[in-house]
Amino acid sequence: MSEIKLKINGEEVTAEPGTMLLDAARKAGAEIPTLCNLEGLEPFGACRLCVVELIRGGRSRIVASCLYPVEEGIDVLTESEKVVRYRRNILELLEARWPLIDKALLEKYKVNTGRMARRDNFCIMCGICVRHCSERRKLNVLGFVGRGIERQVVSYTMRAKEFCPECFDKELSCLKFCPTGVIVNDCATRCPASRDEEAFAKPIRVRDDDNAIAVKKSLGDL
Amino acid sequence: MSEIEKLLNPSDFEAFQKKIVEGRDPNRTAVAVCSGPGCLAYASGKVFDRFKVELLESGLAEEVTLAQTGCHGFCERGPSVVILPDEICYLRVSPDDVKEIIETTLRGGGIVERLLYKGEDGLPVQKESDIPFYKHQQKVVFGDNKRIDPRSIDDYIARGGYTALVKAITTMSPETVIAEVKESGLRGRGGGGFPAGAKWEATAKPPADTRYVIVNADEGDPGAYMDRGILEGNPHSVIEGLMIGGYAIGANEGYIYVRQEYPLAIDNVLYALEVLREIGLLGENILGTGFNFDIIVHKGAGAFVSGESSALMSAIEGRVGEPRPKYIRTSISGLRGKPSCLNNVETWANVPLIINKGADWFKSIGTEGSKGTKIFSLVGNVKNTGLVEVPMGMTLRQIIFDIGGGIRDDKEFKAVQTGGPSGGVIPEDMLDLHVDYDELYAAGSMMGSGGMIVMDKDTCMVNVAKYFLEFLSDESCGKCVPCRDGIDQLLEVLQRLTSGNALEEDLELIEDISLMMKECALCGLGQSAPNPVLSSIKYFKDEYIAHIAEKRCPGGVCKALIAYTIDKEKCIGCGKCMKVCPVAAITGEKKSPHKINNALCVKCDSCYQECPAKVQAVTKIRQADVITAFATSEEAANE
Numbered sequence: 001m002s003e004i005k006l007k008i009n010g011e012e013v014t015a016e017p018g019t020m021l022l023d024a025a026r027k028a029g030a031e032i033p034t035l036c037n038l039e040g041l042e043p044f045g046a047c048r049l050c051v052v053e054l055i056r057g058g059r060s061r062i063v064a065s066c067l068y069p070v071e072e073g074i075d076v077l078t079e080s081e082k083v084v085r086y087r088r089n090i091l092e093l094l095e096a097r098w099p100l101i102d103k104a105l106l107e108k109y110k111v112n113t114g115r116m117a118r119r120d121n122f123c124i125m126c127g128i129c130v131r132h133c134s135e136r137r138k139l140n141v142l143g144f145v146g147r148g149i150e151r152q153v154v155s156y157t158m159r160a161k162e163f164c165p166e167c168f169d170k171e172l173s174c175l176k177f178c179p180t181g182v183i184v185n186d187c188a189t190r191c192p193a194s195r196d197e198e199a200f201a202k203p204i205r206v207r208d209d210d211n212a213i214a215v216k217k218s219l220g221d222l
Numbered sequence: 223m224s225e226i227e228k229l230l231n232p233s234d235f236e237a238f239q240k241k242i243v244e245g246r247d248p249n250r251t252a253v254a255v256c257s258g259p260g261c262l263a264y265a266s267g268k269v270f271d272r273f274k275v276e277l278l279e280s281g282l283a284e285e286v287t288l289a290q291t292g293c294h295g296f297c298e299r300g301p302s303v304v305i306l307p308d309e310i311c312y313l314r315v316s317p318d319d320v321k322e323i324i325e326t327t328l329r330g331g332g333i334v335e336r337l338l339y340k341g342e343d344g345l346p347v348q349k350e351s352d353i354p355f356y357k358h359q360q361k362v363v364f365g366d367n368k369r370i371d372p373r374s375i376d377d378y379i380a381r382g383g384y385t386a387l388v389k390a391i392t393t394m395s396p397e398t399v400i401a402e403v404k405e406s407g408l409r410g411r412g413g414g415g416f417p418a419g420a421k422w423e424a425t426a427k428p429p430a431d432t433r434y435v436i437v438n439a440d441e442g443d444p445g446a447y448m449d450r451g452i453l454e455g456n457p458h459s460v461i462e463g464l465m466i467g468g469y470a471i472g473a474n475e476g477y478i479y480v481r482q483e484y485p486l487a488i489d490n491v492l493y494a495l496e497v498l499r500e501i502g503l504l505g506e507n508i509l510g511t512g513f514n515f516d517i518i519v520h521k522g523a524g525a526f527v528s529g530e531s532s533a534l535m536s537a538i539e540g541r542v543g544e545p546r547p548k549y550i551r552t553s554i555s556g557l558r559g560k561p562s563c564l565n566n567v568e569t570w571a572n573v574p575l576i577i578n579k580g581a582d583w584f585k586s587i588g589t590e591g592s593k594g595t596k597i598f599s600l601v602g603n604v605k606n607t608g609l610v611e612v613p614m615g616m617t618l619r620q621i622i623f624d625i626g627g628g629i630r631d632d633k634e635f636k637a638v639q640t641g642g643p644s645g646g647v648i649p650e651d652m653l654d655l656h657v658d659y660d661e662l663y664a665a666g667s668m669m670g671s672g673g674m675i676v677m678d679k680d681t682c683m684v685n686v687a688k689y690f691l692e693f694l695s696d697e698s699c700g701k702c703v704p705c706r707d708g709i710d711q712l713l714e715v716l717q718r719l720t721s722g723n724a725l726e727e728d729l730e731l732i733e734d735i736s737l738m739m740k741e742c743a744l745c746g747l748g749q750s751a752p753n754p755v756l757s758s759i760k761y762f763k764d765e766y767i768a769h770i771a772e773k774r775c776p777g778g779v780c781k782a783l784i785a786y787t788i789d790k791e792k793c794i795g796c797g798k799c800m801k802v803c804p805v806a807a808i809t810g811e812k813k814s815p816h817k818i819n820n821a822l823c824v825k826c827d828s829c830y831q832e833c834p835a836k837v838q839a840v841t842k843i844r845q846a847d848v849i850t851a852f853a854t855s856e857e858a859a860n861e
Contacts, residue, residue, distance in 0.1 A: 047702075048703050062741040093703055096711070115731050117714040125701070127701075147527075147696070148696060148698040148699070149695060
C-alpha cells in the first residue's frame with residue numbers, strides 16, 4: 001500500500017496507512033504524553049493526554065492521537081497553544097486524583113495545582129490492567145463497575161481465584177503495568193480472593209517501591 | 223382485526239386496505255380516551271373501563287367505537303377524551319363523568335359544558351382544534367394519535383398506513399428513496415440534527431454483506447417524552463419508516479432500541495410486529511417483491527449514555543453500553559462492525575409522510591435549514607404542559623405564550639431550557655428566536671430531542687446548571703478523564719456557588735474545565751456536558767456574580783443563601799403561615815404581625831407559598847442580612 005503524506009508540526013512525514021497519529025508523531029520526534037496507552041494493547045482513548053490539533057482544509061479540531069489514523073494532507077500540531085492548554089487542564093484533573101503524577105510533566109505544562117477539589121483515589125482508570133488481563137492474558141479477571149466518578153476496577157472473585165495465581169510471575173502480572181503503582185496493590189488487597197491465599201501478598205510486596213511506600217505512609221497504611 | 227390471510231403481493235395489500243376503508247363509516251361516533259403517560263397517571267385507565275361498562279349498559283356499545291389511544295398532547299388537563307367525528311374535547315374527565323357524557327353527548331347529541339376547555343375569557347371551547355393549545359400546532363407526525371388504537375393495524379391502514387412502504391418497495395428504487403429523503407431536507411430529530419438522507423447514503427455506500435437500520439428510542443432527557451408518545455400511540459408509523467429505511471439502505475434487519483422504562487411502548491411495538499409478521503408485511507419476500515426484512519426489539523437497561531450511537535450499538539451486541547473511542551462513523555462500521563444507520567423515533571416516523579406526500583410537501587414546512595415539524599415536550603413553569611408539534615421556524619415566544627398559555631401563576635418569564643442536559647438556556651430577550659437547528663445552536667443551546675423546560679423568575683440559574691450536571695454526573699460512563707473528572711470538578715464549583723463559598727476565580731475555573739471538555743471528551747455526552755453551565759454563564763452572569771460577591775441568590779432558591787422574614791407592614795396576622803410551619807418557627811397573635819425565628823427555620827418555603835398572594839408578607843432575604851433584619855424586628859417589637 002502506498003504511504004500517506006502528512007505534516008507534523010510543519011514537517012512533511014510519511015506513514016503507512018493505519019498508523020495512528022501518536023506513533024507517527026513520536027517517530028517524527030514529537031513528545032506526546034500518554035497514560036492509558038501501552039504498546040501491544042488496543043488504544044483506549046481514556047486519558048486524553050495525547051490530544052493534538054488536527055487541521056484539514058483550514059478547519060481545526062482536537063483529536064486523541066492514539067486513536068486517529070494518519071490521513072493524507074492533514075496538518076498535525078502536537079504542541080499548539082490549545083493543545084498545551086487542554087493538556088494542562090487534563091493534568092490538573094488527574095493531579096487532583098493522583099498525587100503521584102510525574103512532577104516533571106506537571107512542570108512542563110505549568111500545571112496550576114490546588115484549584116481542584118482533592119479526590120485522592122490513586123486509580124486513574126487507564127484500564128491498562130483490565131486490558132492487559134483480557135487482551136494479552138485472555139483471562140478476563142478484571143473489569144470495570146460503576147459509572148461516572150464511581151467507576152472502579154474490580155476483580156471477579158471466581159475468576160480471580162482460578163486465574164490470578166497464573167500471573168504471579170512478575171513479568172506477566174498486571175501489577176507490573178499499572179502506571180500509578182499503588183492502585184493495583186490496593187485492588188489486590190481488597191480482592192476477596194486474596195483473603196485466604198497467602199500467595200496474593202507476593203506481588204504486592206514486589207511492587208512496593210519507594211514511591212508506593214511513601215504514599216502508603218502518607219495514607220497511614222504502613 | 224379482520225380475519226387475516228397472508229398478503230402475498232401488492233394487490234393483496236390493496237384489497238386488504240380497500241376492505242378496511244370500505245368497512246368504516248367516517249361519521250361513526252368514536253370515543254378516544256387518551257392513554258398517554260400523563261393521562262394514565264390521572265387514571266384515564268379507569269375512565270376507559272367505565273366507558274366500556276357504561277356503553278354496554280346503555281346499549282350503545284354496538285354503535286360507538288371505544289378506543290384507548292396514544293397521547294393527545296394536552297397533558298396538563300388530562301385525562302382527555304375526544305368524541306369523533308365532531309372532535310368534541312372533554313378535559314379532566316373522571317370516571318364519574320362517563321355516564322353524563324354517554325347520556326348527553328353520545329345519546330342526546332348535546333355537550334357537557336363543564337368538561338370543556340375554558341379560555342382566559344371564560345368561554346367554553348367545544349372542538350379540540352379550536353383550543354388555543356392545539357390551534358397553533360401543526361400536527362403532522364403526532365396528529366393521528368387520537369384516531370388510532372395503537373393495537374389496531376386496521377386503524378393505521380385506514381389512515382393510509384403502509385401505503386408509503388408499498389409505494390417504496392414496488393415503485394421506487396432504493397436510490398430514489400434515498401434521493402427523496404435527501405431532497406426533503408429531513409434532519410435527525412434526536413439531537414445533533416444530522417441530515418438523514420446523507421446518513422442513509424453513507425450507510426448504503428460501503429461494500430458490505432449485511433447492513434442494519436436502528437431506531438433510537440433511548441429517550442432519556444429529563445422532562446422529555448416525545449418519542450414515548452409516538453411509540454406508544456402510533457408504533458406502526460415508526461416501524462413503517464424503519465422498513466422504508468431498510469429497503470433504501472439494503473438492510474434486512476432492523477432494531478428498535480427502546481428503554482425498559484417504557485413498558486407500554488415495548489408492548490405496543492412487540493404486538494405490532496407480531497401482527498405484521500402474521501399478515502406478511504414483515505418477514506421473507508414481503509408482498510412478493512423479494513424484500514426481506516425483520517425487526518428485533520432490544521430493551522435498554524437504563525443508561526443515558528446508551529443513546530449515543532456507538533454505545534447503543536455496543537449495548538445491542540450485548541456489551542456494556544459505552545461509547546466507542548474510535549474515530550469511525552457507525553454508518554461505515556457500526557453494529558457488529560457492519561454499516562448501520564441509526565435514527566431516532568421521530569425521524570423514522572417522518573419517513574412514511576415524505577414518501578407518500580413527497581419531498582416538496584415536506585420542504586414547504588419549516589425554515590431554510592430545518593424542514594418539517596418538530597415535537598417538543600413543553601414542561602416546567604408554563605400553564606399548558608404537554609406534547610406539542612409545531613412547524614420549524616416558529617418562535618419560542620409563540621410556543622411558550624400562544625400554545626403554552628404563558629407562565630404559570632402569571633409570574634415573570636426568566637428562561638427556557640432546550641435540548642436537554644446537553645442543551646442550554648435561552649433568556650427573555652431571545653424569545654423571538656426561531657426553533658431551528660442552526661439558530662438554537664448559535665444561541666449556545668441546541669434542538670436536542672425536543673425537551674423544552676420553561677422557567678419563571680423564581681428559578682436560580684446556577685441551581686439549574688447544577689441540576690443538569692448532577693444528572694450528567696450520574697450518567698457519564700466514567701471512561702475518559704475530561705468527562706468523568708471534569709463533571710465532578712464542575713459540580714464541586716457549582717456546589718460552592720450555591721452554598722455561597724465560591725470565589726471570583728471559580729468562574730475562570732469553570733471556563734477552563736468546560737472548554738477543555740468540549741473539545742477533548744471522548745463522546746457527545748462529555749463534549750456537550752458543560753453546555754448548561756456555559757450557556758447560563760453567558761446569559762445570566764449577573765446571577766453567578768451575585769452568588770459570589772453578594773452571597774445572594776437572585777432566584778431565591780439556594781437555601782444556604784436565603785432566609786425568610788415577615789414584613790410587619792404587610793402581615794395581616796391571618797396565621798396561615800404559622801399553621802404550615804413544620805418546626806413552629808413562626809409566632810404571633812391573631813390579627814397582629816407574625817415573626818419568623820430564623821434560628822429554627824428550616825427554609826422549607828411553606829410559609830412563602832402559603833402567604834396569600836394579595837398579602838405577600840413573607841419575603842426572602844439574604845441569609846447574610848438575617849442578623850440585622852432580626853435586630854430591627856426585635857427593636858420594632860420593643861417599641
